[in-house]
Amino acid sequence: MLGLPDHIHAFLFDLDGVLTQTAKVHAVAWKDMFDAFLRAEADRTGTAFVPFDPHADYDTYVDGRPRLDGTRTFLAARGITLPEGTPDDPPGTRTVAGLGNAKNETVLRLIREQGVQPYEGSVAYLHRLAELGLPRAVVSSSANCRDVLKAAGIDGLFDVVVDGLVAQRDHLPGKPAPDTFLAAAEALGTEPGRAAVFEDALAGVAAGRAGGFGAVVGVNRTGQAGALREHGADLVVDDLAELIPAQEEETG
Template sequence: MATGLVVFDCDGVLVDSERLNVRTWGRMTTDLGLRLTPAEIIDTFVGKAYADNRLTLAALKGSPLDPDWERRFRTEFRASHDELEIVAGAREAVEGCLAAGYDICVASGSLRRALEYKLEATGLADLLPEELRFSSQEVERGKPAPDVFLHAASAMGYAPHRCVVVEDSLAGIEAGRAAGMHVIGYESDMTPHAWFADADLVLTDMARVPAAVTGLLAG
């Protein structure tokens, strides 16, 4: 019998999409006449639901987004993911958690269709079938609200204190904390170190996640 649930974020944790997304956000903001640095783009958009990011973008622009413009850039987001790769050690992390007897799922700020594409494109769909996928599209509020994590835990039959979230963004860390779950921060070259101040521990190697989960749940 499984002794805990490991809740993986998708972008930046399982799939190396954030650098592609930041590139596209850069083109989007420039096209709207905004001048944001890569660091500002990361702070503003990374780790948050697309529905929330589009509201932020409209606020920065000072007017509603043109639907045709938005459709064009959503197409560009999808096209950029043709370059998508798995995060190093991510498959080992998922397989290791399963081998250790933990249940797993993915809870993402991505739209459901985008989440499914990313898992298929990186060969993770076999380990994370449809019933183990949860999107912010299914809840009222995206991260940093805890809704998608609490939804995933409820659907999987776990109390929050028996769950470990693996996240790479500030919004995700805050969401995991607000959900009352243990939080592992995955730090990459895309993530400011200060984001992980409230994580239980920080890893730079995804393959170390199973051992870290065991340590947190044992404690």
């Protein structure tokens, strides 16, 4: 079905980097926040400033994870432990929540300034699924998911949205745990083995594999095809449009 095994009949999509060109916005926001923090820490402790790498650090520690999980994971890699803080901590406060709020503030500013562009191949794929009447869900760690979908003009193409707000409400652990994908499959009324997961993040691919989904598609936007396969992708594509001709050739 559309480039996937015949038993697949439900489709679960990550947002940033799969549907919309916002992964690079998040990478910029993470670097902006962490570099400011790390520079202040270096001044405070008299140690060398080692900046956040927007490729290696982003892919390894934060991409695809809930904001606070990503913050904790990167800090742990640098041997830094901070108080958790509270959701009301001002952006930049020396807490996990304060750093997360600073990152989110930057993301929202960049989205306001730059807008949100969807990937044309993903939009074409979604429209083809809609024409076939196949169930579709967005599964994102972002609390801003619905706003991003609306800004990109694709909010009407999904039956189910499981985002950061839903995960918080239902106490679902974030990626690489499979719980948000499993919740989306349940909401669509399908078993995981009959659903496909589409992810560009290593943590997201690992979540799809851990959930026992029928197909895990790695979307290679940043030249990490090998790493996507190592984390559990059954198939790796550079763009979802690649899957449309495959189906047309099979049925043509």
